[in-house]
Amino acid sequence: MNFSEFNETIKSQLNNLTSHNRLPHAIIITGGNEELRDSVADYLCVYAVCSEENKPCYNCKNCKKAMSHIHPDISYVQGSTKSKNLIYNKEVMEEVIGDTIIIPNESDTKVYVFKDVDEKLPVISQNAFLKTLEEPPQNILFVMTCKDASVLLETILSRSTVINIQKEDEFSTEGVSIAEEIALALLDINEYKLLSATYKVNNKDSFNQTIPYLKLLIRDTLSLTVGGDKLSNSSVPEKLTRKLTREKSLSLLNTIEKAQRMMKSNVNQNLLSTWLCSEFRRITWQQ
Numbered sequence: 574m575n576f577s578e579f580n581e582t583i584k585s586q587l588n589n590l591t592s593h594n595r596l597p598h599a600i601i602i603t604g605g606n607e608e609l610r611d612s613v614a615d616y617l618c619v620y621a622v623c624s625e626e627n628k629p630c631y632n633c634k635n636c637k638k639a640m641s642h643i644h645p646d647i648s649y650v651q652g653s654t655k656s657k658n659l660i661y662n663k664e665v666m667e668e669v670i671g672d673t674i675i676i677p678n679e680s681d682t683k684v685y686v687f688k689d690v691d692e693k694l695p696v697i698s699q700n701a702f703l704k705t706l707e708e709p710p711q712n713i714l715f716v717m718t719c720k721d722a723s724v725l726l727e728t729i730l731s732r733s734t735v736i737n738i739q740k741e742d743e744f745s746t747e748g749v750s751i752a753e754e755i756a757l758a759l760l761d762i763n764e765y766k767l768l769s770a771t772y773k774v775n776n777k778d779s780f781n782q783t784i785p786y787l788k789l790l791i792r793d794t795l796s797l798t799v800g801g802d803k804l805s806n807s808s809v810p811e812k813l814t815r816k817l818t819r820e821k822s823l824s825l826l827n828t829i830e831k832a833q834r835m836m837k838s839n840v841n842q843n844l845l846s847t848w849l850c851s852e853f854r855r856i857t858w859q860q
């Protein structure tokens with residue numbers, strides 16, 4: 574693993590996460606490619622078990638074992654061998670949950686890494702996992718990686734910290750421009766602007782190019798309203814903070830995630846863009 578290869582977006586997210594010297598109990602790493610997601614997961618594992626003040630030191634016994642993937646407090650959870658896709662079925666989850674109450678061996682924290690949860694963690698297992706995420710045992714860190722977090726249950730997402738490692742230059746110029754147009758149209762008193770901007774995402778390609786960046790803009794707006802940092806280079810989030818409260822940004826993010834799930838289930842795309850427009854309008858302008 575090569576930590577120096579993290580781009581600025583990832584570094585700033587990791588810095589945000591660790592700024593209080595304490596990690597959240599559940600982290601979902603999404604976007605980017607598999608290798609990069611695994612590197613971020615490995616980084617979090619090393620960070621979580623490091624015994625030095627300045628984490629991760631890469632030098633203490635815990636760091637060295639973690640880097641060699643032999644730390645006894647870090648489990649790379651294996652899916653069930655009974656299914657050919659090695660899914661995290663109910664039995665696997667029950668075993669993990671049972672294990673979380675056993676105290677760590679050599680460090681202060683126990684880490685469980687689940688890979689490809691968008692494909693390998695079915696809804697029934699997500700539900701089995703919920704209670705543990707709600708009331709996590711002390712000193713446990715769950716790290717999950719996936720290509721697309723939008724397919725996970727909202728209840729899982731809202732109880733986890735999501736790190737999106739998609740690089741800005743992975744967004745297409747057209748997608749960025751339409752996403753900014755939609756975001757700015759939210760502020761316009763004239764509803765037609767929002768209608769014509771959202772109409773541009775009425776096919777699968779433009780939707781998939783545009784919506785992730787729109788999500789990033791709203792996420793940045795939310796972050797600014799609570800005193801955090803931006804991940805994008807866009808100037809739009811500052812403008813959005815004039816109109817969007819924390820609650821409105823959260824509702825918009827939920828709506829966008831719902832739209833992404835609807836897109837996956839092959840809804841009528843014209844209807845979806847019209848629905849998006851009316852939801853965006855309702856959320857932004859409600860008192």
Ligand SMILES: [Zn+2]
Pocket residue numbers: 622623624625629630631632633634635636637
């Ligand atoms: Zn260390």
